[in-house]
Amino acid sequence: MKIKQISVFLENKKGRLYEALKALADAGVNIRALSIADTSDFGILRMIVNNPEGAKKALEDAGFTTKISSVIAVAVKDRPGGLAEVLKILYDGDINVEYVYAFVEKSGEEALVVLRTNNLDKTIDLLKSAGIKLLDSSAVENL
């Protein structure tokens, strides 16, 4: 149930985000979800895309450092408290969330979020047994 996320190292320099996204656009990669973690010196661009391997190649050809890592995509109810409900399960299960960000699109009536925790396998088990819907990679890529 894990999905692939591609992350890119960005120096805090004018135009770098544009250049990264331009490389993806030229390669015909579609971005499903995106976030940037930034510090004073550098940023990490994290994305869920329709073609992670193609995205990696396009970015590396353009001179970027990238990494593909595993995250999970969770469908949460699109109403107040929807995400909190999921986080409560993790809190009770003693799981630490490293980061979370949202998809551009919805899946039916549900909002989609990307979750990265300190223990993905346990997170998956906990959420599944609580009846929370997780999306697999083909579902994500076909959004």
Place this chain on the structure above:
Amino acid sequence: MNYWNKDMETLPMEKLRELQLERLKAIVKYAYERVPFYRKKFDEVGIKPEDIKSLEDIRYIPFTSKADLREVYPFGMFALPLSEIVEIHSSSGTTGKPVVMGYTRRDLETWKEVMARSLVAFGVTKEDIIQIAYGYGLFTGGLGFHYGALTLGATIVPASAGNTRRQIELMKDFGTTVIACTPSYALYLAEYAKDEMGIDPRTLKLRAGSFGAEMWTEEMRREIENRFGLKAYNVYGLTEIIGPGVAHECLEQNGLHIWEDHFYPEIIDPETGEPLPEGTKGELVLTTLTKEGVPMIRFRTRDITAFIPGTCPCGRTGRRIARIQGRTDDMIKVRGVMLFPYQIEKAILEVQGVEPHYQIILTRPQHLDEIEVQVEMSKEVFSDDVKTIENLRKKLEKRIEETVGIRVKVTLVEPKSLPRSEGKAKRVIDKRGLI
């Protein structure tokens, strides 16, 4: 304990200083009278040979630089007519006009003497078979070792540099016990023997080696020792002074003894020219006390080292210098601390485990020097997690600070964003406006 010239090598300190003063006075007078270059330099600062009354007075004499020697190419520094000169050596001149040195018959005797002392200092005897893999020719390495070994009576294999396969065959077939070459060539020899010839270097009879003519480290020493199963020693010398044989390590492997009855050493602050206390790193300055052909007065070697305090258990009284730790050309001085790009490189390598691409940027925002080290992010260490990258950055800062002794700011930059150049990379950008 074995010496070549026990009286001179173990001369009590007071006696040695007396001898040095006597010789210093004589050589200064000799140089002033015979070499117009020195006369002009002395006259410019208004100093006369008679003004030198103690060894400390040497500090009033102007320095001689490599640039000075180039200006008077080829024979301008010679104190005697060519009829008295029996051999000429020269630097390669890769960085400008070559430097030319001429030896009288007595200078050659001195060279033989100091090289024989150097060989005996690390245990070479006439029973040894010594393979000299330094180049023979204008370069002083090959012939310097040759003269020393000849004087000592060891069996010389004058292999000269290059022809690696042949070098190893000679070692194997002749049973070479002592090798003299550059440390990097020694490592190459070991690799070649193993990979290309299927010979384990440890099965050769080599038991000791004298390595120099380039900068190397303690790690390299251990590596060479392990690969060959020999003991590796440091040799120091330079064409301008005599060639190899200015200083050599003894069996203690703890610093190189300078043959002080022939070469007077000083360690100075390369920026102010002032002498530095024992144990402090600085530039080595050498004066030849006995050389007739081309006397060298206060020659700035540009080599960075320090006197090792205390006496050596081997009994030699000549002061020891630490292995050469850098060149003043590469040196950066930040907040009064001397540092070298290779130290920073080593620290990064220890943290990242990959050959680093980096650049050192010096600024002085508020009258205080700041160092920024930009390190290229590599695939191997990149993570999607900010914390991991921040930790890496902090680890780099900590390791560099531990190595060079001052705080630096590390910035991680994108790969290939730092300029590449053929050969030597431009590692230091000085924006302090000092130069």
